Amino acid sequence: MGMSFSPGRRTFLRSTLLGMLLAPATAAARRRYAYPVATNVLRPPGAVPEEHFAATCIRCGRCVEICPYLCIKPLDIRSGVNAGSPIIEIENIPCYLCMKCVDVCPTGALRRIPQAQTRMGVAVVDRYTCVSWKDKILCRTCYSVCPFMDKAIRLQEFKPVIDERHCTGCGICTHACPVPRQQGGKAVNVEPIYAREFTLPEEAQQIGGAV
């Protein structure tokens, strides 16, 4: 059998190879690496969905350099392929939505977006640890610091309630929440919108630790 390549076969091989290269990556391929986002660990504003982020960001660090609050940090090599990509740990420094980082991104990993339409995540009030809900104490810290007061966080019978339609996930409420770590962490936490696993804290442990 001769190995003469007919033009048809050559075209076929070429197009197959090209197709393999250009066909959309399967979801399975994207799941091969773990997402670095988690509760209170978020991407900067305007970020493309997490499954595209590692590929879209070229790790130039310009969002890190321009952030006036130093809230954006580059990940390191322990995050695997996400090394060098930006992350915000809102418990340390939240995002104050100055929207400077989205203007400097050269690759479109951070897209320009109006401040109020930013969705870094969504805040969730833990009614088991929140002192307003649990102890009937009049704490409204999260309500007072929220940049979208009375929209993203409302007070319902003096208890904070999140409105997902307006919450940007900036994390200012989480940063300000006075509930100490020993009592099971912050009473208001920001969950990434695309979180796959979200479990409520164990009830018994919370009540036991709160004494």
Place this chain on the structure above:
Amino acid sequence: MKVLRQHSWSFWRLTVQSASFALLISIPLLNFYLNFNLIQGWYQSLSFGDLWFVSPLEGLERILITRSIYGPLLVGMLLPVVLALLCGRVFCGWICPIHYLSDLTERVKGVITCSKRTKDRWLLPRQILWFALIGELLLSLIVGAPIFVFMSPPGLVGRELMRLVFFHALALEVFIIVGVVGMTLITRRFYCRYLCPLGGLLALIGHKRKLRVVVNPNSCIHCGKCDNSCPLGLKPQQGEGEYSQCWNCGTCVDVCPQESLSYRWRGWSSGEQHGQK
């Protein structure tokens, strides 16, 4: 040209390299302490005001993996690609911090061991550079995430300098840089010769470049000094200065006792020799 020739090419190269490295250090300092945001980034993306550069490898990989085109990215890649089209791997030879650090390492080693020149102990076929580039791109496509985050040391140097200034700490990536620079003690520019995907891409873009190191066969006395001097192990005496992998650093031009080697600006086709000085 006359002003340039008052000093050797090595002098100019070292000046440009030092200035580039100083820029890498000063950008995070300016951004951190003075909030001076006019210049930003490092060799993955550099901005002077609204003039944005994007490294061709990182940009290409981003386009390949996400299967989407983004206008600002393409425009940012334009100037580096044009530079590579005209001058080949000049980024590697004249700007790249890895080459600079390797150069310094070599000089320090020369002072310590009192030997003038490092031997190349481990030689591989030069074509490995192309396979490194292809392999890196294919691997990125297979994984669905960019591999340059580990394999593009010029970007790592910038990132670590920024981390040092902004967070007063270094990350584990430093060991990659140390390893890459350390490999130069085994074979000069081992990483640049065989493994650097960015160098491979720039060489590929510039395989028909205009700026080349050309040997004049009439005055060449075949002393072999240029062959020994080339940090990439090319043999300019045999015309290998016109290879796509040559990074136009000018070391060979400097050492030539007969001045047979010189930079030439020539036409697109390699055979075109007439019509120029």
